[in-house]
Amino acid sequence: MKKLIASLLALMMLLTAFSALAETPSVAIVVAGTLGDRSFYDSAKEGIDQLEADFGTVTKVIECKEDASMYENGLFEAADACDIIAAVGWQFWDVLEAGEILEAYPDKKFLFIDNGLEGVGDNLMSITYAQNEGSFLVGYIAAKLSKTGKVGAVGGQDSDTINDFLVGYEAGAKYANPDVEVIKPQYANDFEDPAKGKECALALYSLGCDIVYQVAGKTGEGVFEAAKETGNLAIGVDGDQKYINPDVIVASMVKRVGKSIYDVVSDTDAYFKPGEIWNANMATGYIDVVYGTEDMTQQVSDELKAEVEEIKAKIISGEITVPTAFAAE
Secondary structure (H helix, E strand, C coil): CCHHHHHHHHHHHHHHHHHHCCCCCCCCEECCCCCCCCCHHHHHHHHHHHHHHHHHHEECECCCCHHHHHHHHHHHHHHCCCCCCEEEEEHHHHHHHCCCHHHHCCCCCEEEEEECCCCCCCCCEEECCHHHHHHHHHHHHHHHHHHCCEEEEEEECCCCHHHHHHHHHHHHHHHHHHCEECCCCEEECCCHHHHHHHHHHHHHCCCCCEEEEEEEEHHHHHHHHHHHHHHHHHEEEEEHHHHHCCEEEEEEEEHHHHHHHHHHHHHHHHHCCCCCEECCCCHHEEHHHHHHHCCCCCCCHHHHHHHHHHHHHHHHHHCCCCCCCCCCC
């Protein structure tokens, strides 16, 4: 009898597992650029890869290669194939705001990743990230580590989203050292060209910066190359990028894009709120600063890491208010 009961329980658990798999919605990510940036877009891909590993979720990836003519077509292709469609990148603003894709697929759920449209459609939820808060922390680190008293940053484009990183970075640097000079940022006007990122970084290093923050996707890998060639330091973005070159990358500001997509898809009832903007800030755990693994070169001392944790707590509590490029909106 005990064996029979055990067998029945095992069968019930197996059927429950199969049922869960069957109910897991399929998901597509449509990225404005291409995978392989080892930061923003790759983080989104890691999220759906984890869904596939954990739940057997059916997934799809569409790369738009920074071609504006592909943004709408990419979303339509994704909506034809999957239940949940994540538009990854602020570049999808115009297409989603127009609402045609949302009206054409009223039974599908859409996520707008990295920008916010409130009250648009009955099937769209936006996720924004408080990159200014995480950038405040790495700005603090940059100013504390700088020996020249000059720090800089390379942005992929002069836009509100990128500037949100940069204003937080400058505020954090000034919080650490009011006398630090934050050199005017260099904009590569490209998220896919490391050569342009390198050129921008070399310009900053030539002006005396000894630490440069990259906020330019794949273009930012050129910043790391420039840091290595000139004997300077750099800061990574979106993912933990230290592994790319532990000797020059001191830390990375992470936006856990993949985790946010994972959480919405794996528990849609709890997370998906159509018409709303979900701000994934430092308090939610989706924004942070990381330093690679312990076996890597650690330019940031334990004492400085402890200071960063104290500042993080002050941001979460509201004691420190970080400026944002979106303040006027």
